[in-house]
Amino acid sequence: MDQGLFNKKITQIEDNIFEVEGLRKGEYDVQAIQYDRLISNGLYNRIMWGNAPDAYTDFCKSGLESLNDGIVADIGCGTLSFTYKAYAEHHKKNIFLCDQSYEMLKIGENRLSNICDDLSTIKFLRSNALDMPFKENSVQAVLTFGLFHVFKNPSGLICEIARILLPEGQLFLTSLCTDRKLSAKYLNFLHKKGHVAKPLSSIEIKNIIEENGIKVSGFNVKGGMAYISGTKDKS
Numbered sequence: 001m002d003q004g005l006f007n008k009k010i011t012q013i014e015d016n017i018f019e020v021e022g023l024r025k026g027e028y029d030v031q032a033i034q035y036d037r038l039i040s041n042g043l044y045n046r047i048m049w050g051n052a053p054d055a056y057t058d059f060c061k062s063g064l065e066s067l068n069d070g071i072v073a074d075i076g077c078g079t080l081s082f083t084y085k086a087y088a089e090h091h092k093k094n095i096f097l098c099d100q101s102y103e104m105l106k107i108g109e110n111r112l113s114n115i116c117d118d119l120s121t122i123k124f125l126r127s128n129a130l131d132m133p134f135k136e137n138s139v140q141a142v143l144t145f146g147l148f149h150v151f152k153n154p155s156g157l158i159c160e161i162a163r164i165l166l167p168e169g170q171l172f173l174t175s176l177c178t179d180r181k182l183s184a185k186y187l188n189f190l191h192k193k194g195h196v197a198k199p200l201s202s203i204e205i206k207n208i209i210e211e212n213g214i215k216v217s218g219f220n221v222k223g224g225m226a227y228i229s230g231t232k233d234k235s
């Protein structure tokens with residue numbers, strides 16, 4: 001592992017799993033298996049979010065396909081439930097799959113290694129999305145799916161992404177949003193239970209991204225999910 005890329009000490013904890021030294025445990029550790037089962041369920045995604053999991057996979061693939069070289073970081077990659085096929089197809093790229101939860105990363109690692117023999121350029125990195133270990137201007141593309149809506153202060157996430165991205169580096173982001181009635185109701189329920197932050201509309205999400213240094217170039221809403229891509233400002 002090239003420590004020159006990082007501004008924090010990185011420790012290897014397993015063959016292909018690394019972590020930022022001193023990082024506290026991820027909150028998803030205790031519910032990783034149940035969470036993975038629920039979100040992988042096609043019916044759940046169709047009913048609650050008006051989406052098919054294939055749409056998440058396609059968005060990840062389209063992001064990866066648009067990149068030639070440089071470092072790619074998936075922030076809050078979770079169990080790779082929807083993305084493992086995309087990463088297997090692009091396994092030659094220099095990819096960091098990042099999440100605070102070891103248990104989520106471990107499920108993701110098993111899933112990916114079951115369909116891909118060569119993970120020599122893919123690393124799993126336990127890290128905090130709000131305080132990433134990458135140096136400023138070091139990452140070519142950030143992918144982050146289903147994480148934005150978790151944070152009370154999502155500007156903090158976008159600021160951190162803008163910090164690590166190279167000038168003109170790319171962002172591919174999905175977030176649950178309130179644009180679809182049933183999804184909004186369920187999101188509000190999840191918010192009251194403390195599972196997600198205050199729900200936002202897709203336009204509010206787009207505005208937060210643009211206010212924090214990323215110019216949005218792709219904006220699409222399917223059901224209760226916003227699919228947004230953009231580029232970090234040049235300067």
Ligand SMILES: C[S@@+](CC[C@H](N)C(=O)[O-])C[C@H]1O[C@@H](n2cnc3c(N)ncnc32)[C@H](O)[C@@H]1O
Nearest residue numbers: 028076077078099100101104127128129145146
């Ligand atoms: C809603 S899940 C989304 C997982 C995956 N991207 C997907 O689309 O299935 C959110 C993920 O973000 C991770 N997470 C939550 N807070 C985090 C933080 N502060 N830093 C890094 N990861 C975090 C959780 O462990 C979980 O795996």
